Amino acid sequence: MVGFTRRGFLGTAATLSAPALIRPAWAADTVKLGCLFSSSGTMANIEGRLNYVVRMAADGLNAKGGVNGRRIEVVTSDPASDWPLYAQIGRQMLQQEKVAALFGCWTSVSRKSVLPVVEQNDGLLFYPLHFEGDENSKNVVYVNSPPASSVLPAVDYLMGAEGVGAKRFFMVGSDYVWPRTINKQLKAYWTSKGVPETAWREEYVPLGFSNFQTLVNQIRSFAAQPGGQPIVVLTVVGSSIPDFLREFANQGIRATDVPILGLDMVEADLEGLDTAPLVGHLNCWAYLQAAKAEANTTFLSEWAAYVKAKGVPFSADTVIDPMVSAYDSVQLWALAAAKAGSFDVPEVRKAFPGLRFADPSGYTLTMGGENNYVARGVFIGSVNEKQGFDILWQSPDAPKPVPFSPYG
Amino acid sequence: MAEGPGRFGLVALLLWAASLVASPALAAGAPLDRGAFTTALCGDGAVQGTAVEGILHASAEAESGDVAWAGTVLRALLERRLTCLGGSALLLDRAGAADGRDAATGAVRPVAGGRAPVLGLRQRALAETASGAASLLTGSGVAARRAGLATLERRITSVPEALLLRAASAETDPGLKVSLAALAQSAALSSADPARRLGAIRAVSESPSGAAFSRLSALKADPAYGSDPAFRGTLDAALARVARAVSIGDGLAVLYNGLSFASILFMAAAGLAIIFGLMGVINLAQGEFIMIGAYATYGVQEAFRRLAPPAWLDAYLLAAIPVAFLAAAGVGIAIEALILRHLYRRPLMSLLATWAVSLLLINGVRVAVGSQNLQFAMPPYVSGGVPLYADFVVTWNRLFAIAFAAVTLVLTLVILKRTPLGLDIRAVTQNRDMAACLGIRTRRVDRLAFGFGSGLAGLAGVALCPIYSVNPGMGATFIVDSFMVVVLGGVGTVVGTLVAALGIGGANVLIEPLYGAVAAKVIVLAGIILFLQRRPEGLFAVRRRR
Numbered sequence: 001m002v003g004f005t006r007r008g009f010l011g012t013a014a015t016l017s018a019p020a021l022i023r024p025a026w027a028a029d030t031v032k033l034g035c036l037f038s039s040s041g042t043m044a045n046i047e048g049r050l051n052y053v054v055r056m057a058a059d060g061l062n063a064k065g066g067v068n069g070r071r072i073e074v075v076t077s078d079p080a081s082d083w084p085l086y087a088q089i090g091r092q093m094l095q096q097e098k099v100a101a102l103f104g105c106w107t108s109v110s111r112k113s114v115l116p117v118v119e120q121n122d123g124l125l126f127y128p129l130h131f132e133g134d135e136n137s138k139n140v141v142y143v144n145s146p147p148a149s150s151v152l153p154a155v156d157y158l159m160g161a162e163g164v165g166a167k168r169f170f171m172v173g174s175d176y177v178w179p180r181t182i183n184k185q186l187k188a189y190w191t192s193k194g195v196p197e198t199a200w201r202e203e204y205v206p207l208g209f210s211n212f213q214t215l216v217n218q219i220r221s222f223a224a225q226p227g228g229q230p231i232v233v234l235t236v237v238g239s240s241i242p243d244f245l246r247e248f249a250n251q252g253i254r255a256t257d258v259p260i261l262g263l264d265m266v267e268a269d270l271e272g273l274d275t276a277p278l279v280g281h282l283n284c285w286a287y288l289q290a291a292k293a294e295a296n297t298t299f300l301s302e303w304a305a306y307v308k309a310k311g312v313p314f315s316a317d318t319v320i321d322p323m324v325s326a327y328d329s330v331q332l333w334a335l336a337a338a339k340a341g342s343f344d345v346p347e348v349r350k351a352f353p354g355l356r357f358a359d360p361s362g363y364t365l366t367m368g369g370e371n372n373y374v375a376r377g378v379f380i381g382s383v384n385e386k387q388g389f390d391i392l393w394q395s396p397d398a399p400k401p402v403p404f405s406p407y408g
Numbered sequence: 409m410a411e412g413p414g415r416f417g418l419v420a421l422l423l424w425a426a427s428l429v430a431s432p433a434l435a436a437g438a439p440l441d442r443g444a445f446t447t448a449l450c451g452d453g454a455v456q457g458t459a460v461e462g463i464l465h466a467s468a469e470a471e472s473g474d475v476a477w478a479g480t481v482l483r484a485l486l487e488r489r490l491t492c493l494g495g496s497a498l499l500l501d502r503a504g505a506a507d508g509r510d511a512a513t514g515a516v517r518p519v520a521g522g523r524a525p526v527l528g529l530r531q532r533a534l535a536e537t538a539s540g541a542a543s544l545l546t547g548s549g550v551a552a553r554r555a556g557l558a559t560l561e562r563r564i565t566s567v568p569e570a571l572l573l574r575a576a577s578a579e580t581d582p583g584l585k586v587s588l589a590a591l592a593q594s595a596a597l598s599s600a601d602p603a604r605r606l607g608a609i610r611a612v613s614e615s616p617s618g619a620a621f622s623r624l625s626a627l628k629a630d631p632a633y634g635s636d637p638a639f640r641g642t643l644d645a646a647l648a649r650v651a652r653a654v655s656i657g658d659g660l661a662v663l664y665n666g667l668s669f670a671s672i673l674f675m676a677a678a679g680l681a682i683i684f685g686l687m688g689v690i691n692l693a694q695g696e697f698i699m700i701g702a703y704a705t706y707g708v709q710e711a712f713r714r715l716a717p718p719a720w721l722d723a724y725l726l727a728a729i730p731v732a733f734l735a736a737a738g739v740g741i742a743i744e745a746l747i748l749r750h751l752y753r754r755p756l757m758s759l760l761a762t763w764a765v766s767l768l769l770i771n772g773v774r775v776a777v778g779s780q781n782l783q784f785a786m787p788p789y790v791s792g793g794v795p796l797y798a799d800f801v802v803t804w805n806r807l808f809a810i811a812f813a814a815v816t817l818v819l820t821l822v823i824l825k826r827t828p829l830g831l832d833i834r835a836v837t838q839n840r841d842m843a844a845c846l847g848i849r850t851r852r853v854d855r856l857a858f859g860f861g862s863g864l865a866g867l868a869g870v871a872l873c874p875i876y877s878v879n880p881g882m883g884a885t886f887i888v889d890s891f892m893v894v895v896l897g898g899v900g901t902v903v904g905t906l907v908a909a910l911g912i913g914g915a916n917v918l919i920e921p922l923y924g925a926v927a928a929k930v931i932v933l934a935g936i937i938l939f940l941q942r943r944p945e946g947l948f949a950v951r952r953r954r
Contacts, residue, residue, distance in 0.1 A: 039779065040771075040881060041881060041884075042881065045779055045780055045781060048779050161454075161530075162453050162454070162528060163530065164530050209925055210885060211916075213665045213803075214920045214925075220618070220799055223619075224799070225618070239876075246805075246875070251801045251803060252792065252801055256532050256536055256563075257562065259529050268780070272780070272781035272783045272877060272878070273781075274785075274786060277792070280529055280532050282529075313774065313778030313779060314778060314780055315780060382526055382527075390488075390526040
């Protein structure tokens with residue numbers, strides 16, 4: 001939506017009433033953690049789940065006696081998919097609620113807007129999404145992977161003989177920092193591999209865009225041109241993902257004709273879609289629900305039980321990477337705080353190097369000393385008929401994260 | 409790569425060797441080594457690919473019993489009903505079954521501990537083609553063979569010509585025989601025989617598409633293009649013909665896209681035009697009435713699932729039409745009676761009140777139903793599409809929306825122009841005070857009109873279910889576009905709303921391919937602002953006195 005939109009209006013008014021949005025939690029023997037995940041707006045369906053995961057993780061830690069002898073209280077909020085509101089609420093949480101750490105943001109634009117706030121207040125933000133990299137703040141823990149250990153392996157797979165030998169690329173993204181940076185890096189990567197500039201096209205749509213007819217027409221005529229196997233690199237976010245997939249399937253394009261690599265596509269985006277005509281499209285994450293690990297079985301049953309017990313308004317059988325990463329975030333924070341014996345951010349930060357946590361993906365997460373990135377495994381998933389992803393490929397181990405891309 | 413990256417090495421090598429042994433044996437027309445084939449399907453990506461490619465080429469000569477068997481196994485593999493256990497493969501009747509039949513021997517065994525291989529994209533494409541070839545050659549019904557042919561048509565470049573010839577000679581259905589012959593002819597583009605090549609070029613140009621254009625263009629690099637005038641002439645004529653057809657198809661697609669986007673805009677804005685035009689209420693909850701309509705549709709679907717025989721389920725979308733209308737109209741009338749009635753002639757207050765209502769409805773639904781996208785079982789008449797001409801595909805869900813919008817338009821016009829209620833509504837719109845003086849109960853007209861406008865939004869909800877995701881926040885997407893349409897069209901006219909929707913929809917679709925979707929929105933909005941500078945009353949203004 002453009003110009004004076006209702007969302008803008010909502011945002012302004014919500015800013016005025018923001019204190020009421022934060023539910024405070026008062027107790028002396030507790031430590032507070034803050035959540036910055038939207039439960040309204042275009043990101044609601046996927047971000048909303050993360051509030052509950054953080055609560056679930058905190059409940060689990062509390063059941064074991066809390067951290068450093070204190071119970072964890074989780075403070076949630078609703079930044080309404082309105083990027084400046086993330087910063088506003090983040091500041092309130094740090095200054096008024098005195099939270100020990102923030103867990104939040106899905107889109108990079110929201111992270112970028114919270115970044116100055118956590119840096120000014122020397123707070124700690126755990127960011128659970130894979131993203132474009134090229135950032136390294138001492139106040140942010142990047143729990144998920146930069147492109148070098150998520151997007152590039154997947155693109156390599158598709159370009160290789162094992163994948164489809166992709167030669168041409170149609171990039172469709174929402175118009176903001178993450179898709180633009182990812183695409184910039186991809187173009188530089190392809191250039192370094194000798195792919196000519198004529199072999200790709202780049203299109204952007206506004207956030208929340210849903211009318212994909214014309215774009216899918218363009219993709220079909222792009223695919224018909226000679227020059228080798230085309231693929232779509234999809235970086236639209238939120239409700240645009242299912243709308244794009246539906247139009248793609250309805251126009252009769254199958255994954256075996258033109259595969260989609262959906263970089264933000266998760267199991268939750270397939271809810272409500274008939275996935276039979278979408279079988280074979282790909283995504284890449286550091287966790288897939290189909291991961292074979294004991295910790296995953298435990299996590300899945302824990303989530304199902306939590307949904308049932310608390311009446312959480314989300315599916316009990318769907319678990320997505322950012323949920324697991326948010327869970328990992330709380331665990332990493334708890335491990336660091338316990339190791340430091342303190343909740344002070346500088347102390348907790350000093351405890352990061354050497355942290356290890358075996359998470360539901362089956363890989364062991366590790367933090368090195370040189371940056372705030374976490375080493376994660378890589379999965380490539382393939383859409384199946386049952387609105388989920390089968391694991392097509394996974395990395396032998398968790399590659400060391402490379403924060404700054406040499407490409408672009 | 410298949411599941412389990414650790415499985416490379418010796419095992420893979422052995423399987424690879426097994427498949428190499430299997431393929432030449434097939435090509436010679438000897439009986440298929442079923443054991444080796446299934447073992448290869450359980451191997452890694454490269455082994456799978458070689459085996460499936462081998463069976464595709466062998467299908468042209470292999471015994472039909474073997475081809476049919478391979479088709480069954482490949483279909484199971486595609487649907488993940490094939491489980492690898494030890495050295496053999498088991499076929500399951502459905503994914504997740506406890507027992508399966510051994511693919512080679514037919515013995516029934518439990519599948520516990522087995523592994524269902526995941527197909528990579530390249531292998532999936534090959535397996536689809538090979539299983540399509542098997543259905544074409546051995547399918548028992550005409551429909552099955554036709555489906556097989558359609559699969560082969562999609563990947564015609566990878567289909568051996570001999571296979572098509574075999575199918576054509578064995579085919580009994582005359583219609584299918586003709587399609588097969590045409591396809592076989594078009595597969596001969598790289599044939600050594602010049603006459604057959606020319607035939608192939610003509611056959612390819614018979615079914616024009618962007619892909620056909622690329623295939624033909626590639627022939628320009630052929631030496632014959634320079635030396636053989638007949639070849640050159642035929643190819644140039646075919647290319648011109650395909651290019652013309654493709655541009656006509658693209659033109660049709662633009663028309664269709666514009667029309668379908670316009671119909672969505674019109675559906676979303678029609679109710680607003682009446683409410684805004686009649687009462688001057690800026691109803692920010694209009695999008696939520698659309699959402700209520702969509703949720704009512706979901707309710708009807710669930711009711712059908714529980715109460716009606718399964719065969720009727722496909723009819724739920726039609727049955728939902730009156731329910732969605734009444735549900736949204738009911739909520740609208742309740743809101744009018746409880747809140748808006750007290751706020752007439754105070755536009756700012758009513759704007760804030762409807763905004764509050766919209767937040768209330770969104771969050772109410774979120775608490776009651778949850779914020780995930782609702783699960784709809786889309787009936788066949790609103791899923792998929794049919795290629796109509798060249799690259800122009802008519803998608804059923806959009807066609808449904810267009811038809812729906814057309815019917816809504818006609819009914820709305822009839823109600824407004826031909827019924828006593830419509831007369832009252834028009835009278836009140838034009839001059840509220842005079843209408844009241846003449847004995848029209850304006851308050852009652854307001855309420856009914858508000859209900860009617862809300863009901864129209866509810867209908868939009870039904871039409872949008874097959875196109876967009878249904879969740880509590882869906883209405884917010886439409887509200888800005890709706891106001892744009894209503895303001896441009898002229899407040900209070902349905903025809904104006906229609907023309908504005910067509911204009912905005914068409915402009916968006918025309919600008920999008922040139923400058924992108926983001927710029928399209930900006931350009932359209934800027935255009936509307938400029939237009940309203942010249943004509944603040946919009947395209948069609950209702951003459952009224954205040």
